[in-house]
Amino acid sequence: MAPQGRPAAGPRCIAIVGPFQSGKTTLLESILERTGAIDRAGRVSQGSTIGDSSPEARSHAMSVEPNIATASFLGTTFTFVDCPGSVEFAHDMRAVLPACDAAIVVCEADERKVPALELVLRELEEADIPRVLFINKIDTATRRVRESLEILQRASRTPLLLRQIPLWRDGIAVGFIDLALERAFIYREHAPSEVVSLPDGELPREKEARYAMLERLADYDDALMEDLISEIEPPQDRVFDDLARELRDRHVVPVLFGAAERGNGVTRLLKALRHEAPSIAETRDRLGVPAEGPPLAHVMRTVHTGHGGKLSVARILRGALKEGDAVVGSRGAESRVGGLLTVKGAATTRVPEGAEGAVLAVARMDMIETGETFAAGKARPLSAASIVPPDPVHVATLAVRDRKDEVRLTGAIAKVLEEDPSYRFDHDAELGEMRLSGQGEMHLRVAVERLWSRFGVQVQTGRARVRYRETIKGDATARGRHKKQTGGHGQFGDVVIAVRPLPRGEGFVFEDRITGGVVPRQYIPSVEAGGRDFLKRGPLGFPVVDLAVTLLDGSYHNVDSSDAAFQAAARLALGEALPKARPVLLEPVLSVEIAVPSDALSRASGLVTARRGQILGYDGRPGWSGWDLLSALVPEAEIGDLIVELRSATAGVGTFRSRFDHMAEVTGRTAEQAIAGSRTAVSAG
Numbered sequence: 001m002a003p004q005g006r007p008a009a010g011p012r013c014i015a016i017v018g019p020f021q022s023g024k025t026t027l028l029e030s031i032l033e034r035t036g037a038i039d040r041a042g043r044v045s046q047g048s049t050i051g052d053s054s055p056e057a058r059s060h061a062m063s064v065e066p067n068i069a070t071a072s073f074l075g076t077t078f079t080f081v082d083c084p085g086s087v088e089f090a091h092d093m094r095a096v097l098p099a100c101d102a103a104i105v106v107c108e109a110d111e112r113k114v115p116a117l118e119l120v121l122r123e124l125e126e127a128d129i130p131r132v133l134f135i136n137k138i139d140t141a142t143r144r145v146r147e148s149l150e151i152l153q154r155a156s157r158t159p160l161l162l163r164q165i166p167l168w169r170d171g172i173a174v175g176f177i178d179l180a181l182e183r184a185f186i187y188r189e190h191a192p193s194e195v196v197s198l199p200d201g202e203l204p205r206e207k208e209a210r211y212a213m214l215e216r217l218a219d220y221d222d223a224l225m226e227d228l229i230s231e232i233e234p235p236q237d238r239v240f241d242d243l244a245r246e247l248r249d250r251h252v253v254p255v256l257f258g259a260a261e262r263g264n265g266v267t268r269l270l271k272a273l274r275h276e277a278p279s280i281a282e283t284r285d286r287l288g289v290p291a292e293g294p295p296l297a298h299v300m301r302t303v304h305t306g307h308g309g310k311l312s313v314a315r316i317l318r319g320a321l322k323e324g325d326a327v328v329g330s331r332g333a334e335s336r337v338g339g340l341l342t343v344k345g346a347a348t349t350r351v352p353e354g355a356e357g358a359v360l361a362v363a364r365m366d367m368i369e370t371g372e373t374f375a376a377g378k379a380r381p382l383s384a385a386s387i388v389p390p391d392p393v394h395v396a397t398l399a400v401r402d403r404k405d406e407v408r409l410t411g412a413i414a415k416v417l418e419e420d421p422s423y424r425f426d427h428d429a430e431l432g433e434m435r436l437s438g439q440g441e442m443h444l445r446v447a448v449e450r451l452w453s454r455f456g457v458q459v460q461t462g463r464a465r466v467r468y469r470e471t472i473k474g475d476a477t478a479r480g481r482h483k484k485q486t487g488g489h490g491q492f493g494d495v496v497i498a499v500r501p502l503p504r505g506e507g508f509v510f511e512d513r514i515t516g517g518v519v520p521r522q523y524i525p526s527v528e529a530g531g532r533d534f535l536k537r538g539p540l541g542f543p544v545v546d547l548a549v550t551l552l553d554g555s556y557h558n559v560d561s562s563d564a565a566f567q568a569a570a571r572l573a574l575g576e577a578l579p580k581a582r583p584v585l586l587e588p589v590l591s592v593e594i595a596v597p598s599d600a601l602s603r604a605s606g607l608v609t610a611r612r613g614q615i616l617g618y619d620g621r622p623g624w625s626g627w628d629l630l631s632a633l634v635p636e637a638e639i640g641d642l643i644v645e646l647r648s649a650t651a652g653v654g655t656f657r658s659r660f661d662h663m664a665e666v667t668g669r670t671a672e673q674a675i676a677g678s679r680t681a682v683s684a685g
Contacts, residue, residue, distance in 0.1 A: 010280045011077040011357035013315050014273060015096055017124070018106035019116035020085035020652060023136040025051050025063055027106055027260035028082045033190065034266045035078075037071035037344065041190065041263065050345035051082045055453045056446045064446045065419075066092050066301050068313060068343045068359065073270045079315075079343075079359035081300065087119060087652055088440035091389055091422035092301070095371050097127040098287060098385035099298040099315035102247070102277040104269070105133045106260070109141060109148030115597045115653040118155035118624075125157060127385075128286060130247050130278055133160060134269060135257035138173045141166075149255065154626065161216050161252040163243075163272070165209045167199065176257070177202065178268060179210045180239050190263040217242040220251050244276040280357035284317055287384045295319030295376040298384050300359070302370045304415040306454060311361040312368060313343060317384065321354045321362070325376045329368040330383040338364030370421060389422045391657055392437030393643040396444050396461040399434070405457045409434075412455035416447050423447055430543075431465050431681075441644050465681070466637045467588060468674055469663055470540045472547050472581035475500045480573025482565050493565030495519065495527055496553035497573045499581050502546045504663060508535065509548040519554040519566070526563040527551050530570030539579045541678035545586070545663070549574070585671045587635050591661040594630040594646065595621055596654040601628045603649040611638035612670075633661060637670070 016024045029041035029049050042048035047058045051067030063084040070079045081100065083093040097103070103124055107117050124131050133156075135141075135148060143151075145166055153160050167175040167184060175186035175193060184202070185193035198206065214234065218225035221242050227234045246252045256272060258265015284291060297314040304310050325337045341348035341361040354360040368374050375381040398413075400406050413425050413436070424437040438444045444461070451457045477498045484491040502509060510528040519527070531549045538544035554569070592613070596604045601618065608615055613634040621627035634642070639658065646654040666674070 011079065011355065011359075012102075012273065012277055012279075013079045013081065013100045013283075013357070013359050014277065015093070015100040015103040015129070016080055016082045016106060017093055017103050017120050018085055019108075019113050019120060020062070020087075022085060022106045022108055022113070023260045024082050024085060024106045025049055025067070027104070027134065027136065027266070028067065028069060028080055030190075030260050030263045030266045031078075031080060031270065032069055032071055032344075034192070034263060034270065035071035035073045037069065053346040054450075056449045059449070060442070060446075062086065064089055064442075066096050066313075067345060068301070069345055070342055070359065074274060076274050077358070078270075078273070081359075085116075085120075086440075086442065087116070087647075087655070088438070088443040089420075090119070090123065091387075091439070092420065093123060094127070094387050096300045097124065097129050098387070099283070099300055099317065100129060101280065101283050102130040102132065102273065104273075105131050105253075106136050107133060107152065108137055109135055109143055109151055111151055112651055114151060114155050115627075116651065117152065119653055121156050121158075122624075128250065130250055131253050132247070132269070132272065132277075133253050133255045134265070135255065136260050138166060138257045139259040139262060139264065141173060145257070152255075156253055158250060158253050159216060161213060161246075161254050162209060163213065163254045163256050164268070165205065166257065167202070173257075176265070176268075177206050177209075179206070179213050180236070180243060182206065182210065185268070187259075187262070187264040192267040193264070214239070216252060217246060220246055220249070240275060243272075247276050248278045248282055280317065287317070289317050289384055291318065293318060293375070294379070295321050295325070296381055296384075297321060297362075297374055299368060299370050299372050299374070302419050303361070304419060304454065309364055310366055310418075311341070311348075311363055312365045312370075313359065313361050314374075315359050316354050316356055317373075319356055319376070321360070321376065323352055326378070327365070327368070327374045327376050328378060328380050329365075329372045329374040330381050331369070331372060332380050333367035334378075335365040335367050335374070337362055369418060390439065392422075392424050392439065393656060393658075394440050394444060395435055395437040395464045395640075397433045397464050398436050398448075398459045398461060401458040401460055405459075408455070409451070409457050409459065412451050412457045415455065416450055420447075428464075428467075430467060433464060435464055436461075440647065441641075463640055465677070466674070468542045468678070469545045469586040470538045470542045470583050471504075471545055471586055472499060472501050472578060472583050474580075474582040476577040476581035477552070478573045478576035478580070480569040480571065480576065482568040482572060483560075484565075485560075490557075490560040491562060491565040491568070492557040492560035493523070493526075493562070493567075493569035494555040495551060495566065495569045495573050497527075497531070497570065497577060498550045498552055499574070499577045500548050500550075501581075502548055504546055506546050508532065508545065511548060511550040513550055513552055514554070518556070519551065520556055520561070523556065523561065523563065523566040524551065526566040527554075527570045529563075530567030531574055533567065534571040534574045539575075539583050540585055540675050542585070544578065544583075547581075585666050585674060586663040587637055587666045587670075587674070589633050589635050589661050589664045590639060590658040592632050592634045592639070592642075592656050592658045594632070594654065594656040595624075596628060596630065596646070596650050598626050598628045600650040600654060601630065604630055604646060604654060607642065607645055607649065608632045608634060611635070611642065613638065634658075635664070635666070637674070
């Protein structure tokens with residue numbers, strides 16, 4: 001029965017989120033076992049879980065994509081979406097969250113993991129998602145629960161509300177007291193906890209903890225506050241109503257605990273979600289979706305299967321969807337529901353219709369993307385959520401192992417990007433490289449593995465080259481004479497040009513100072529064109545920038561002169577002039593802003609200075625207590641593995657943003673290596 005005053009909930013959708021290796025996938029297994037959806041919980045270490053069934057997840061023993069499973073508990077249908085914990089796959093969570101009713105945040109009371117927990121909680125806060133904290137691995141806990149709560153509160157801007165206190169025996173948590181029910185429970189392995197009498201001596205501790213919980217709830221309930229002041233025991237129904245309302249309104253984050261691997265605390269967690277998590281109607285209100293209108297759904301995930309084509313996993317926010325319904329997406333693309341399937345890990349079951357609140361895989365909606373909202377009918381719906389992919393922080397080149405796969409690679413990459421829009425792919429025509437960018441080394445590795453396992457395309461990766469430039473530091477003058485006689489009309493062009501450097505960023509300037517018609521007017525554009533063509537690759541092997549080329553003198557032949565001849569003459573003249581004008585190499589320098597926990601600031605600074613970086617300053621990260629921002633200038637050539645070492649130095653949570661700032665002169669061994677690399681690439685090409 002729903003708490004008093006609340007609408008019937010309908011199917012619920014609950015995200016399972018938390019830091020890397022906190023036990024999310026194990027908790028999902030325990031939930032599925034407890035609800036009877038599976039006979040026995042699998043183990044991540046054995047590769048036997050319902051979730052993480054892809055070859056990439058099995059290989060790395062980690063979630064690399066959302067895993068979805070639907071189960072029923074006490075008559076309520078739940079769809080759980082287990083989201084990856086690694087920051088490199090966080091964008092998958094962003095697409096899932098908007099349509100969820102609530103989230104279970106799985107964590108440990110470990111100070112070292114508080115920054116990672118803070119990243120997860122910030123995502124939930126920004127998406128405005130009600131959330132319950134589940135402190136996992138209570139069976140190995142060494143801290144008292146209130147000490148744990150103080151540690152975890154640092155990660156949350158919303159007050160944490162303790163719902164349970166543990167029962168200890170010889171320093172080990174063997175059960176808990178539910179502060180709302182005022183009942184004691186003893187854990188049983190992979191089974192619901194056993195209700196027991198409140199142990200002798202625990203009553204004072206229970207009363208103190210319960211009063212603290214009620215006091216926090218009373219901050220938002222005047223009637224409850226009056227009861228507490230008057231020392232009147234509030235009715236249990238009011239306590240549960242307050243818990244539900246304040247979770248729904250994001251005033252508090254209820255805290256429960258257990259041990260997912262043993263199945264401890266799972267039943268009480270499910271009961272709390274059943275009674276207190278918001279309904280689909282309340283989720284619609286949060287998203288600003290009207291209750292009336294045609295069936296409407298939000299795409300949480302896109303999957304390209306080996307044989308079944310494209311599947312769009314969607315939450316039905318309003319109405320009911322049927323197979324064959326014509327739909328239109330929030331970007332205007334029209335499609336048709338090719339089929340509806342329930343999802344449990346990698347297994348799907350076809351159904352004729354999806355009810356409001358259900359999460360289903362929708363087949364063959366080829367033009368509708370992850371993050372889109374779509375509606376039945378012809379009227380284009382408004383988007384229920386805005387999901388912007390993060391800027392990439394790591395890049396690698398791709399090359400097919402077999403040339404016959406070049407055409408297939410393009411189509412396979414398009415599908416990988418559709419499944420995870422935080423990847424980016426581009427072709428650098430200047431360097432002749434195909435580049436895949438993403439959120440880290442593992443993120444790119446998974447994409448490469450997925451190209452093979454799912455689409456049969458093998459690629460090898462490499463380090464992306466840098467777009468170096470060269471310029472000159474001095475003036476020079478040279479003549480270029482192109483004369484060739486091959487029978488019939490010959491070729492003749494003769495020019496004298498001067499070169500001089502320009503300020504950084506000025507590019508290329510061509511000046512004509514011809515007098516007396518020594519070079520006819522119709523050939524002057526040819527001289528400029530020949531010069532521009534030559535400057536695509538200067539004496540150091542790179543495009544030449546920031547110089548002026550002045551046409552001073554020349555001569556022509558009435559019969560043999562031509563556009564092509566004067567272009568050739570200009571190239572010859574520049575080939576003579578530039579080596580005499582003191583050419584220098586320029587490298588792109590990026591403006592970089594690095595975000596790290598304050599205790600890792602010195603390590604981040606060391607990474608910057610070791611990469612020829614210039615530190616510009618430090619500041620506190622706005623709105624993030626205990627975090628700092630480091631501003632610096634770093635050469636692009638040194639940025640390649642920065643994210644790898646930054647994550648290593650910050651327990652996986654450091655990140656950065658970068659943008660082009662300026663070109664700077666580079667000398668010494670760095671310049672020599674760049675020039676040698678360019679010559680090797682040219683000879684190989």
